Amino acid sequence: MHPIPRLASLLLALVPAAAGASLQVVTTTDGLAALARDVGGDRVAVTALSHGNQDPHFVDPNPNLAVKLRDADLLVDVGLDLEIGWLPPLVNQSRNAGIQPGNERRFTAASAIRVLDVPTGPVDRSLGDLHPAGNPHFLDDPRRAVEVAQAMAAKLASLDPAGAAGYRARAADFARRIGADEQRWLAALKPFRGQAIIAKHPTVTYLARWAGLRIVGYLEPKPGVEPPPSHLAEMVEVARAQKVRAILVETYYDTRTAALVAKLSGARVASIPGDVGASRTATGYQAYMDEVVKALAGALAP
Amino acid sequence: MSGFGAFLEAREIWQDPLLAAVIAGALLGFLGVYVVLRRTVFVSAALTQLSTLGLIAAIVTEERLGVAVERPSVQLAVAVLFSVTGALLLGRLHAGRRLPAEAGVGMAWVLAGAAAILASSRFVHAAHDMDAMVFGNAVAVPLGDLLALAGLAAVVLAPHLLFTKELVFVAFDGETARAMGMPAGLWNGVLYATLGLAIPPAARAIGALPTFALLTLPASAALLLAGRLPRIFALAAALGAVAAAAGYFLSWTIQLPTGATMVAVAGLFLVPGGVAALLRR
Amino acid sequence: MRYVVLAGLLAAGAAAAQEPQAAAAPLGGNPFARVLMLPDVSAIGSGALVWNQKDVRVVSPRSDPYGPGGKVQPVFQELEVALQSVVDPYARADVFLTFHPDGAGVEEAYLTTLGLPAGLQIRAGTLKSPFGRLNQQHPHVWDFVGTPLPMARLLAVDALEGPGVDVAWLAPVPWFLELHLAYQDTVPGFETAGRRTGVAHLLQYFDVAEGTTLGVGLSAARLDEPGAGAWRDLYGADLFLKIRPPQGRAYLTLQGELFARRLSGLADPAQDGTRLGGYLQALWRQDAYWGYGARWESAPAAGPGLSGAENRWTALATWYPSEFQRLRLQVSDDRLPGGSTGWEALLAMEFIIGAHGAHPF
Numbered sequence: 001m002h003p004i005p006r007l008a009s010l011l012l013a014l015v016p017a018a019a020g021a022s023l024q025v026v027t028t029t030d031g032l033a034a035l036a037r038d039v040g041g042d043r044v045a046v047t048a049l050s051h052g053n054q055d056p057h058f059v060d061p062n063p064n065l066a067v068k069l070r071d072a073d074l075l076v077d078v079g080l081d082l083e084i085g086w087l088p089p090l091v092n093q094s095r096n097a098g099i100q101p102g103n104e105r106r107f108t109a110a111s112a113i114r115v116l117d118v119p120t121g122p123v124d125r126s127l128g129d130l131h132p133a134g135n136p137h138f139l140d141d142p143r144r145a146v147e148v149a150q151a152m153a154a155k156l157a158s159l160d161p162a163g164a165a166g167y168r169a170r171a172a173d174f175a176r177r178i179g180a181d182e183q184r185w186l187a188a189l190k191p192f193r194g195q196a197i198i199a200k201h202p203t204v205t206y207l208a209r210w211a212g213l214r215i216v217g218y219l220e221p222k223p224g225v226e227p228p229p230s231h232l233a234e235m236v237e238v239a240r241a242q243k244v245r246a247i248l249v250e251t252y253y254d255t256r257t258a259a260l261v262a263k264l265s266g267a268r269v270a271s272i273p274g275d276v277g278a279s280r281t282a283t284g285y286q287a288y289m290d291e292v293v294k295a296l297a298g299a300l301a302p
Numbered sequence: 303m304s305g306f307g308a309f310l311e312a313r314e315i316w317q318d319p320l321l322a323a324v325i326a327g328a329l330l331g332f333l334g335v336y337v338v339l340r341r342t343v344f345v346s347a348a349l350t351q352l353s354t355l356g357l358i359a360a361i362v363t364e365e366r367l368g369v370a371v372e373r374p375s376v377q378l379a380v381a382v383l384f385s386v387t388g389a390l391l392l393g394r395l396h397a398g399r400r401l402p403a404e405a406g407v408g409m410a411w412v413l414a415g416a417a418a419i420l421a422s423s424r425f426v427h428a429a430h431d432m433d434a435m436v437f438g439n440a441v442a443v444p445l446g447d448l449l450a451l452a453g454l455a456a457v458v459l460a461p462h463l464l465f466t467k468e469l470v471f472v473a474f475d476g477e478t479a480r481a482m483g484m485p486a487g488l489w490n491g492v493l494y495a496t497l498g499l500a501i502p503p504a505a506r507a508i509g510a511l512p513t514f515a516l517l518t519l520p521a522s523a524a525l526l527l528a529g530r531l532p533r534i535f536a537l538a539a540a541l542g543a544v545a546a547a548a549g550y551f552l553s554w555t556i557q558l559p560t561g562a563t564m565v566a567v568a569g570l571f572l573v574p575g576g577v578a579a580l581l582r583r
Numbered sequence: 584m585r586y587v588v589l590a591g592l593l594a595a596g597a598a599a600a601q602e603p604q605a606a607a608a609p610l611g612g613n614p615f616a617r618v619l620m621l622p623d624v625s626a627i628g629s630g631a632l633v634w635n636q637k638d639v640r641v642v643s644p645r646s647d648p649y650g651p652g653g654k655v656q657p658v659f660q661e662l663e664v665a666l667q668s669v670v671d672p673y674a675r676a677d678v679f680l681t682f683h684p685d686g687a688g689v690e691e692a693y694l695t696t697l698g699l700p701a702g703l704q705i706r707a708g709t710l711k712s713p714f715g716r717l718n719q720q721h722p723h724v725w726d727f728v729g730t731p732l733p734m735a736r737l738l739a740v741d742a743l744e745g746p747g748v749d750v751a752w753l754a755p756v757p758w759f760l761e762l763h764l765a766y767q768d769t770v771p772g773f774e775t776a777g778r779r780t781g782v783a784h785l786l787q788y789f790d791v792a793e794g795t796t797l798g799v800g801l802s803a804a805r806l807d808e809p810g811a812g813a814w815r816d817l818y819g820a821d822l823f824l825k826i827r828p829p830q831g832r833a834y835l836t837l838q839g840e841l842f843a844r845r846l847s848g849l850a851d852p853a854q855d856g857t858r859l860g861g862y863l864q865a866l867w868r869q870d871a872y873w874g875y876g877a878r879w880e881s882a883p884a885a886g887p888g889l890s891g892a893e894n895r896w897t898a899l900a901t902w903y904p905s906e907f908q909r910l911r912l913q914v915s916d917d918r919l920p921g922g923s924t925g926w927e928a929l930l931a932m933e934f935i936i937g938a939h940g941a942h943p944f
Contacts, residue, residue, distance in 0.1 A: 054829045061944050062796050062825075063759035063788040070702070070753060089943040092675070095753055097698020103672070125907060226559040229319065229441050229550070233312040252830070254434030260442035264314055412875065415867050419835045422828040432831065433870060 023160050026072040028083050029056055030277035031139045032109060032148075034285045036076060038174045039153045043163045047072075049090075052277020053252060061086040069094035072105070074159060076152065079110030080136035105159065110136065112151035113144040116205050130223060139275070140292055141206040142182045145285060146175045181286060185293040186211075192300040196242035198235060198267070200249045200258060203274070207248075211296065216242045219249075219257055232261055239265035246299035250274040270299035309554055316550065319507075322443040322451055323546035323564065326504040327516050329455045331542020332462070333500055334521030335535055336473055336493060342403045343518045345392065348411035349385040349501045350510060353436050355414045356384030358421045374446055377435045381502040382454075388414075389498025393490050440508040440550065440560040451503040458496045469493055470531060508546070509561040516542050519568035526575025541571050622668030622676075625937030627723045629660040637925035642886035643893060643917060644773065646740045647729030648929065659684055660931075663721065667940045673697060677940070679721070690721070691744070702753040712743040713751070713763035713784040714802045715819040715840050724942050726836075726866045726874070727899055728913050728931040732882035733860025737842040738771065738817060743804070745769040745777060759788040771806055771815060772844075773885075778806040778815070788944070798823035798944075813848040825944075832871045839863035858883045860892075866899075874901040884920050891920030907935045 023044045027033040030052035037046050047068055050059045056078070069075060069090055077083055091099055098105030115134035123132050138144045153171030157164035193212035200219045208215050217238045221231050238244070239261060247258045248270050258269045272295045273279045273288060282288040309316070337345055360371050360380045370376055388410060395406040422432065438447065462469060472479045472489040480486045505513045520541035521534075528534045549564030556563075631648045638652035639645065650656030662682040669675045674694045681690040693708030711719050717734060730742070747767025754760040763784040768777040786800040802819035820841045827834035841861040849855055864878035876899035884893040897915040904910070915927040 051829050055832075058832060060796075060825070060827055060834075061941065062790070063761075063798075063944050064790050064796065067753075067757065067759050085941050087941075089941050092695065092697070093704075093753070093943060095699065095702050095704055097672075100669075100672070100697055125905070221557070226439060226561075227441060228553045228557045228560060229315055230308070230312075230554045230557055232441060233308070233315045236312075236315065254439070256434065256439065256442040256444060259444065260315070412867060415833075415869060415875075416835050419826055419828060419833050419867070422831065422833075 022163065023073040023156065024071050025074045025076065025156075026068055027076040028059075028078060028087060029275060031275045031285070031288070032076045032078065034276040034283075034288070035139075035145060035149045035152060035174075038285060039149050039167060039171050040156055041166065041170050043160065043166060044156065048277075049087075052273070052275040052279075052282065056082055056275075057085060059083070059086045061089050063090075063093060066090045066093035069099060070096050072096060072099055074105050074107060074155065075099040076107045076109060078136050079108035080115065080133040081131055082136040107152055107155045109148045109152075110134070110138070112148045113138055116209065117202060135202060135205050137203045138206045139285075140204065140272075140289070141210040142178050142185070142289060143210065144206060146178050149174050149178075178286070181289065185289060188293055188297045189213075189300075192245075192297070195246075195300060196239075196244045197270075197300075198239055198244050198247045198261065200247075200253055203250065204248050204272075207272075207292065207296075213246075213296075214242075216244060219247070219261065227257065232257065235261050236264045239267055245302075246270045246296065248272060248296075248299075251278055268299040270295045272296065306555070309551070316554070318445060318448050319441060319443040319560075320547060320550050322448045322507040323440060323550050324543045325448075325451055325455050326508050326513070327520070327542035327544070327546030327564075328539040329458065329500055329542075330504055330513060330516040331520035331524075331545075332459070332535055332539040333497055334517045334519075334542065335524065335531075335538050336469075337497070337517050338521040338525065339474060340396070340403055342392070342396070342407050344404065344407045344411055344514075345389070345497060346501050346505070346514045346517050347510070348392070348407045348414065349388050349498060350381075350436055350505045350513070351411050351414040351418065352384045352388040353381035353502050353505075354432055355418045355421065356380045357432060357435050358418055362421065371435075374444065375450075378447075378450055378502060378506060381436055381506070382499060385502045386495055386498035389494040389501075390491055393494030396490075396494075436502070437505050437510045438507045440512060440564065443507045447503070447507050451507050454499055454503045458500045461492055461496060465489070465492070508564070512546070512549075512561045512564045515565040515568045516546060519565075519572060520545060523568075523571040523575045526572070526579050542568070545571060622666045623938040623940060625665045625667075625935060625939035627661075627663040627665070627721075627933065627935045627939065629662075629723060629931065629933040631658050631660060631728065631929050631931040632656070633658055634928045635925065636927065637917070637923075639917075639925075639927070642889070642919060642923075642925075643732075644740075644885045645730070645732055646735045648931070649927070661722070663690065663723065665937075665939055669697075670694065702755060704751045704753070706749040706751070707747075709746040710744065710749060710767075712745075712747075712767055712769060712780070712782045712804065713749055713765055714738065714743050714782055714804055714817065715784075715842070716798075716800065716821040716823060716838065717840065718742050718744075720942070723933055723935070726838075726876050726901075727864065727878055727897065728911055728929050731840075731862040731878070732880045732893060732895060733842050733862055734840075736772070736882045736885055737844040737858060737860050738819075739769065740773050743769050743771065743780075743782075743817075745780070747780070749782075758790070759786075761786045769806065771817075776809075778808065780804055780806045794828050795826045796824070796944075798825075808846065808849060810848065810850050813850070814846070816845040816847070818843040818845075832868065834868045836866045837863075838865075872903050874903070875899065876901070886919065889920055893920065894918045909933050 025036045025040060025044045025046045027036055027046065027048050029050055030048045033046045033048035036044060049065050050056055077087060117135035119132060123130060150171045153167040156167045189211045196214045196216040197208060198217045199215055201223055202218065217235050219227055219235060221227055244265060244267050247262050247267050249255050249258045251271050251273050255269050255271060262269050272292045273282045276282055276285055276288040279291065282291050337343060357377060357380055364371050392406055392410060396403045468489050472484060472486045473493055476486050501513060521538040523541055524534045524538035528537050545568035546564050549567040550560055553560040553563035632655060633648050633650040634655045635649050635652055639649040648658045648660050650658065664680045666678040674696050676694050678692040679690040681688050689709055691710050693706045693710045696705045713719060717725060718738060745768045747765055749763055749765040751761055751763045765782040767780045769780045770777050782804040784800060784802045788796055788798045791797045800821040804817040806815040808815050822839045824837040825834060839862060843857055843859050845857040846855050860882035862878060862880040864876060866874055866876040868874040878897040880895045881892050884891055895915050895917045897913060900912045902910045911931045913929040916924055917927055918924045
């Protein structure tokens with residue numbers, strides 16, 4: 001074989017083959033990747049830039065991620081500055097004009113939903129490490145997940161008109177399936193509507209709102225700040241007064257503090273996965289929410 | 303919730319952590335005299351890093367060996383195993399005089415840290431809070447951790463109280479001890495093994511930085527204030543216990559992170575000794 | 584981990600979030616429209632307490648913060664003000680102004696194209712030359728305090744930089760392979776006048792394993808020296824290895840660069856010849872709050888009457904109270920040719936306020 005064709009065939013072999021898929025979709029998180037797979041089916045090849053067990057604030061802007069973005073037909077991000085620390089330089093390096101913020105190949109999931117915890121007054125960093133644009137942890141509300149999936153389908157349809165009908169049908173199917181699941185999940189949580197809970201941080205605002213639970217306190221006095229013991233004593237009093245039965249902590253955090261408050265107030269610790277892919281079994285959106293609801297109901301049960 | 307009355311009322315919140323802090327403070331303060339005089343102040347950093355490495359190894363081989371790393375008792379056992387082994391190796395290194403003690407400790411620390419990163423990049427999926435397996439937060443100390451700390455503290459202090467003379471002799475004048483025919487290697491091993499035993503349960507109860515601080519600052523303060531060894535040991539243990547307890551109480555009243563407050567209080571104890579040393583000049 | 588938890592805000596959020604209500608359109612349009620159009624503004628300040636055993640200014644000229652021999656000296660290093668924004672759909676602009684003890688200046692100010700075809704990207708303006716690794720980064724991104732001696736002596740005392748154009752091509756291969764060609768006016772070494780400069784830089788990154796990235800780069804530059812047929816050629820090789828298990832904040836990096844400078848055709852032929860230097864450093868970030876590092880540097884000595892290599896060994900401990908502040912303690916042992924050594928210690932403080940664009944890897 002002549003050396004040049006050999007080199008060419010080697011390069012061709014290295015180019016990832018997306019057999020049959022017509023769109024390369026890159027998402028910033030595993031949760032968004034799960035939705036993209038549900039909506040896109042085999043017309044899309046989905047790559048996530050981070051894993052579900054990774055803190056999405058602190059992903060390394062490894063230049064090889066820029067190479068993935070160069071080849072992206074669509075970039076799906078969460079928005080609300082969640083990825084501010086690492087996504088912008090990668091998008092700049094990608095040479096992909098379409099995925100710049102606001103352009104036609106960029107879909108920011110937060111744009112499809114109503115955002116909670118948007119500060120209404122001036123904010124600064126003395127309040128802890130905060131999200132001035134609003135709370136970006138919205139995928140644990142199934143209604144918002146469906147809204148994101150439908151908006152994503154519309155975006156995919158505009159980029160790939162030949163598959164438009166398929167995307168819409170799959171999104172409708174996703175909405176129907178999750179709708180049915182939602183009835184099941186809400187039924188499992190129904191006995192606990194209106195109950196008070198305590199969370200480690202405000203990551204569960206959307207979940208609590210959806211499930212009809214009231215968050216009456218946080219284990220951390222400010223986001224990312226270790227609680228002094230007096231704060232825990234306060235939380236124990238709050239938990240007793242408000243009859244809190246569950247203290248929510250994401251699986252990758254230490255549960256010692258939560259366990260102390262739980263023990264003294266008679267509550268239980270609910271260890272919930274933070275995103276799709278955060279545990280071995282939470283492989284898709286449905287499985288992830290199943291785990292969340294199971295952990296919640298398990299902790300809230302009398 | 304920050305007044306003294308509220309503090310007394312909330313006894314259930316503080317009784318276990320405060321007891322753990324006092325035990326850890328006294329234990330570390332006492333052992334700190336050896337650590338400071340033998341110039342191995344980073345020994346706690348190196349040994350806890352070795353514990354982390356051991357836990358990662360345990361997680362990687364978890365399924366093959368059939369150990370349940372999720373259980374706190376298993377975590378502590380693995381941490382103690384690696385810590386004691388590491389301490390004995392450091393002791394050998396030190397006895398051999400091939401390296402200055404601090405250099406050996408520093409190398410062990412950095413190499414264990416690097417190895418821990420290399421090894422933990424192997425497990426991509428399962429989420430583990432490695433830090434929480436080795437280090438506590440001084441605020442929430444489960445009863446199991448408190449009992450383990452108390453039990454191991456008794457095990458550590460027993461040889462120190464029974465064989466004080468031998469340990470002190472070998473630790474501070476190894477040459478003479480060897481010349482007199484004492485089994486210096488054995489006593490040196492006992493000394494390092496007790497360090498290796500004491501550090502993991504203390505770190506698991508009160509955290510990394512307080513452990514490091516209580517192992518160095520009270521002993522340094524006692525060395526500045528007292529002249530004779532028995533008084534130095536007693537004062538270091540007392541200062542350690544007081545620093546830990548006062549730090550806990552202050553963190554309650556002025557609402558600061560607990561571990562950091564303990565470190566700050568222990569640091570304050572250096573002031574009178576420092577002033578006394580300046581005046582003595 | 585970044586939320587607002589003020590009770591008042593939560594209450595406001597709760598009131599606004601009665602689910603079925605649609606968000607009402609605000610009366611009178613958006614009152615914050617002008618604010619929305621502002622570029623990202625940020626400021627980075629750095630200063631240090633320094634102590635040098637030797638009189639560094641004379642025996643070891645450099646750009647690091649240093650003080651008079653034997654005294655603890657507070658120094659102000661730099662205040663950097665950054666203005667960053669997208670210009671239009673085709674380009675973005677980044678402006679970095681610097682204020683330092685000698686005055687004020689423009690550190691960098693350039694346009695970057697956003698969507699050129701064929702993997703091309705052009706930067707134009709005044710910019711740091713695409714030569715090696717540290718030269719392109721701003722000092723507040725560096726792990727250690729101060730420019731490595733070989734970089735200051737062989738490239739330029741304050742980074743190789745100046746007005747010009749940089750064309751970068753991202754090769755259509757499945758790993759990161761970027762080729763830079765730049766034409767600039769730069770001021771090398773300890774010189775004062777600018778020189779026409781051509782720079783080439785080939786940079787590659789490989790994902791060696793999950794969480795492990797290897798970067799290798801080669802650089803070359805040719806600068807016009809005064810006099811016919813006189814040239815200054817610079818060569819560089821850089822290596823970067825980062826191991827970061829994805830689930831945590833801990834990581835380990837190993838980084839090194841080699842520099843060579845060749846002068847030829849000078850009026851004084853005695854100055855012709857090649858000089859070599861380099862550094863190798865490792866950083867271990869233990870968790871979100873602590874990091875430790877070690878560095879070795881070797882550079883041609885620059886003090887009067889000194890020839891041969893100057894070697895410096897450095898240990899570093901860094902405390903990050905938050906993402907926006909860092910406090911570094913750096914201790915070095917600087918060994919001049921002939922065996923004279925001098926200890927150096929630095930306690931450096933750094934802060935960042937405002938919205939500062941994230942940096943490339």
